[in-house]
Amino acid sequence: MVWDEPVPISRDQARATYLAVKRTGPVNGDEPDIAKELPGEVTIYPGHVLITMDLDTMDELSAQVFTIARAHGLVCYDPQRDLVHNVAPLGVYEGMQLHTGDGMIVHDPDLGLVHDVLATLSPQNPFVALVNFGHHFLQVSPGHELEYKEGTLVRAMVPELEEVRRAFNEYATGERAFLTRHEWSPA
Template sequence: MVWDEPVPISRDQARATYLAVKRTEPGGGDVPGVAKELPGQVTLYPGHVLVTMDLDTMDEMSAQVFAVARAHGMVCYDPQRDLVHNVAPLGVYEGMQLHTGDGMIVHDPDLGLVHDVLATLSPQNPFVALVNFGRHFLQVSPGYELEYKEGTLIRTTVPELAEVQRAFHEYATGGREFLDRHAWQDQAV
């Protein structure tokens, strides 16, 4: 679902908005102009656009929906993954990509999305990576094994999700404090 929000919102706020809108009747009210550009089956609600897609094409289509929403400065909520895509705040690396083991790819993800996606690590989502192609990346797998590559691949294990989220936030915002906080081992590539 896509709609306008004046400031970034939490996943809980996005979910509540989505559920409230779904309890209303489609149609009526102002229709966001973004509706014409969205792929898939579009249902209009006052101030909101619901995009229905088939599970086989969900990853590709949701990336398109998010890109269109971002271009229009709108929030996008993915009820299948229970994730909200805000327009900001972004990391410092233009073109940075967020990749997940369950098939999601987001260009220039907002920091809140990165934080929330990390909590979805599971056998169904076996990794999360922030990638700056040709430069460096940080990724994590269940068990909180972090891998960082900038020339040499190094690896460490951290004890809890909060530390993973902190390391990813630092990486996305240009910090490298996470490299000093942990004991890393070189890995032969």
């Protein structure tokens, strides 16, 4: 579901909005301009657009929806993954990509999304990576093993999720304190 929000919202706020809007029922009438651009089956609710897609094409279509929503300055909530995509704040690397082991790819992810995605590590989602193609990447797998590559691939074990989140935030914002805070070994 996509809609306008004046400031970034949390995953809990997005979920609550989604559930409240779904209880109101769809409306008939003029489609907003964005509805014509969105892939999948579109249903209009007051101030909101719901995009329905099948599981086979969900990853591909979701990436398109996220891109279109961002271009229009809209929040996008993914109820299947329980994740919210805000317009900002973004990392410092234009074109940075967020990849997950369960198939999600997001171009220029907002920092809140990166934070929330890291909590989804599981056997069904065996890695999360921030990638700046041709330059460097930071990746984590369940058990909190970080891998960083900028020339040479190195690994470090991190004791808890909050430290993983801190490292990913530093990486996305161009800071490199995570490199000195952890003990790295060649991969």
